[in-house]
Amino acid sequence: MNIIAYSKALYTTWIYxxxxxxxxxxxxSVSTLLNNKIYAIKHIFLTHGHVDHISGLWSLINTRNNAMGDREKTLNIYYPKGNKGIKEYLEFIKKMNSDLKFKLGIFPLEEGEKIILREKSPKKYIVPFRVTHTYSEKSFGYHIFEVRKKLKREFQEFEQSKLAELAKKYGGDYISENFEKKILTVSGDTYLLKKEDIKDTEILFHECTFLKKEDRKYKNHAVLEDVLELVKDTNVKKLILYHISGRYGRRPEKYLEEYVNNLNMEIYLVKPEKIFRL
Ligand SMILES: [Zn+2]
Ligand SMILES: [Zn+2]
Structure with missing residues (x-):
């Protein structure tokens, strides 16, 4: 299991x-539901400053400082640079926890800035990208990239034995080159993402606040029909719809039924009030 998520539009959202x-x-609810896994968290990436996305931060930091676990591990928090609300909230949290036992790193991020997650192979990094949510503040989605190797174009037709011979003679870099594979994309709250944002990503978390088009009043959230149209021909392997409004009851999957046959990818819903695991 690599992913645990909990999300209900307007109330709460987090993805581990x-x-x-x-x-x-x-x-x-992030501390309550993740329980002792909160000690495993190294980085927190915030998409924007709406309360349903940041309200659990205070309790998470407080719990990690006081519950039974490794209280000395550094925790880094990243947020869209210029967001005054988040900045003040983080300052308040620090003030309220003046005896923090761990190092709390706080990093405002620019769009496109690369944060290295892992240096040794396979190298991984995360990059924030701008999304369309509110006019009053900057909102980000995030991509995680993994650096992988592929055969250079001129060697793609070669037989395995020949490739092995060349690699032995000139080294592996002679026949192969690096490329950056998008392994995870998290949309944050947004109007529909762009095709180029999601192309070739393995796992896409796309917000899907509204399951019926007529329920959306403003252009600040996504609608099921549009998201399913967007992901066509993008090579996305797994689509996870989250930030679903609670108004659609306990079986939001019923709104999906008329579309799923046309899509060749795995689709999941993060149902409001249910812990999602993958
Ligand atoms: Zn939200
Ligand atoms: Zn929001």
């Missing part, structure tokens, strides 16, 4: 991605 020990957003 365990391979890199990253928490995306930190809505209420």
């Amino acid at each position: 991605y365990s391979p890199e020990r990253i928490l995306f957003d930190s809505g209420e």
Whole structure:
């Protein structure tokens, strides 16, 4: 299991991605539901400053400082640079926890800035990208990239034995080159993402606040029909719809039924009030 998520539009949203020990957003209930896994978190990436995405941060920091676990591990928090609300909230949290036992790193991020998650092979890094949510503040989505190797174009037709011979003679870099594979994309709260944002990503978390088009009043959230149209021909392997409004009841999957046959990817829903695991 690599992912644990919990999300209900307007109430709370957080996604824990365990391979890199990253928490995306930190809505209420994160400490209660993740329990002792909160000690495993190394990085928290915030998409924007709405309360349903940050309200659990105070309790997470407080719990990690006082509960039974490794209280000395550094925790780094990243947020869109210029967001005054988040900045003040983090200052308040620090003030309220003046005897923090761990180092709390706080980093405002620019769009496109690269944060290295892992130096040794396979190298991984995360990059924030701008999304369309509110006019009053900057909102980010995030991509995780993994650096992988592929055969150079001129060697792609060669037989395995010949490739092995060349690699032995001139070294592996002679026949192969690096490329950057998008392994995870988290949309944050946003109007529909762009095709180029999601192309070739392995796992896409796309917000899907509204399951019926007529329920959306403003252009600040996504609608099911549009997201399913967007992901066509993008090579996305797994689509996870989250930030779903609670108004659609306990079986939001019923709104999906008319579309799924046309899509060749795995689709999952993070149902409001249910812990999602993958
Ligand atoms: Zn939200
Ligand atoms: Zn929001």
